[in-house]
Amino acid sequence: MADPHAPAAADAHGAAADTHASTEADHGSGGLPQFEFQHWGGQIIYLVFLFLVLYLLIDKIFAPRMRRVFDERAETIGKAVEDARRVQNEAQNQAEAGQSELAEARASARRSADAAKARVNEDIARRTAEAEAVQAGRVAEAEGRIGKMRDAAMAQVEAVADDTTKAIVEKLTGKTATAAELKAAKGAA
């Protein structure tokens, strides 16, 4: 950190005084260039001027612009979140509606299935009853016919028995038995 002018001062004593003096003047009294107060005024005035201009620019233009962007962003985000929430609610509502619709459809399907089953059962029962009635009619009719035929057969059996008895009696006695005698004999038998 040697003073670059020092060797020159050591070399030539005559010129050294001047050189050294001017160096001292350049460096100021304390040695630090920052303490050369003749340069302070210009720097301070210029800095204050620049500072004021920058302050006004930031205060009037840049800070409001920045805040506007921040506000805008907060608003955008808020709106997006709100939108998302609304859409979500809507979706949930729709899902619930779909669920209830599905349940309703299921219930109505079950209802109509039950109704169809009941109708079919009723139909079957009715037809069965009808068929049974027809069968019963026919059976009754057949029974009637059978009864009649039996009665007729029984009547013929009586006549045959009468005839046979008459014939036996004639053969045995030689006399013709009267109807009253036949009847009495039949009753006694």
Next chain:
Amino acid sequence: MADPLHQFQIQKIVDLPDVTLPGIGPVDLAITNSHVAMTIAFVVVVAFLAIVTGGAKVVPGRLQSVGETLFGMIDNMTDSIIGHDGRKYFPFVFTIFLFILAMNVLGMFLSFTATSQLAITATFALLTFGLVLVVGFARNGLGFFALFWPTGAPLVMRPVVGLIEFFSFMLRPITLMLRLFGNMMGGHIALKVFAGFVATAVIGTAGAAGFFIAPLSLGMTVGLTALEFLVAFLQAFVFAVLTCIYLNDVVNLGHGH
């Protein structure tokens, strides 16, 4: 080896005539390398903010994310430290933060670091201190002096503690000024010194020892460069945090102090 202090030298680029201001005296209005560095920082900040907020979209791009992170960071800070009124002081804190950050970071790329100039850091410190005073008196009137009356201390101790409070309050601009200045200057001197060692070793001035000095110093320089980027951000952040804390003292004076 090059003078490590040379980088802090103010050099006139365009010399303009001195102006005599009333009450201040003659002021040199020359455009210096310090003015150029400040102007570049200013332009970078304005361009950055213009790009970030110009085509601002709801879904941010890369640069917009960076801008919004910085914005949100300072916004949260003013809100959490100062409270509900913090938003009113946000532009001031954001301005000071971005301006110092730009100057610090540009110091890593340019040959001149504006925030390593005492005049610059003093101006920032006085702007903050001035705002604290103005807000303090505007909001509380003479009640501002309650700041130095510690109601929590025993009555006998109050004048003593109050005096200490007063001095610590008056030292705030000085600590603000020196912290930023010292960090930036110290870091850049260290960088220059270690880089100078590398150059010294490479040209052979250090002889055979140069074989050890050069890689070691180069490693230090690389490490310090990384550290300086961290410091550049951190010091701007610290300045902003302290500005918020000092503002909070006077904004919320009387309740919860």
